[in-house]
Amino acid sequence: MSDTAAPPPLPPAWSSPAAPAAANADWQPLPPRGAWLAALGGALATAFPFGFGFGFLALVSKLASPWWVAPAAALIGAGLGARLAVKRHRRTFWKLDEEGFALRRGRWWQVESRVPISRVQHLDLKRGPLERSARLSTLVIHTAGTKLAAVSVSGLDVDDAERLRDLLARQLDRNDDAL
Incomplete structure (x- = not known):
């Protein structure tokens, strides 16, 4: 048995509409109101x-x-x-689990990026004037490494982006304390 307690369960899908049948239930779509942007x-x-x-x-x-x-x-x-x-906006999905953050884009040429918690350096939220008017935000996850030094997800709901930032930061703190 390990001395560390199990991390708390992640919240269910937040206020995002249901993903299409082709997408796994764990993957969350971007809010449709960001399509115009x-x-x-x-x-x-x-x-x-x-x-x-x-x-x-x-x-x-x-x-x-x-x-x-x-x-x-x-x-x-x-x-x-x-x-x-x-079309690209509608085919962008994100997922947060105990291991880290994942981003999936595309239909024909699918790209899936995975950021393990251990590689996260710091997190930023960006909101331009048009994003603020639509209650959207861009989450930037800065990572250790050179290939993908940052993973950026634009068009996230403001509440989702803040929750993701806070959950990733807490998971990062928990992992740092375990070392």
């Missing part, structure tokens, strides 16, 4: 490259009237970027 970021990130790239191609290929190509391409790029960002 993801769409805005995706639209801005793709509108300018599409507009500039296709505008440049129109000038180089000497189209008869290239003035309409850049704005049209920017609009198409913004729509495509927004759609992809919303």
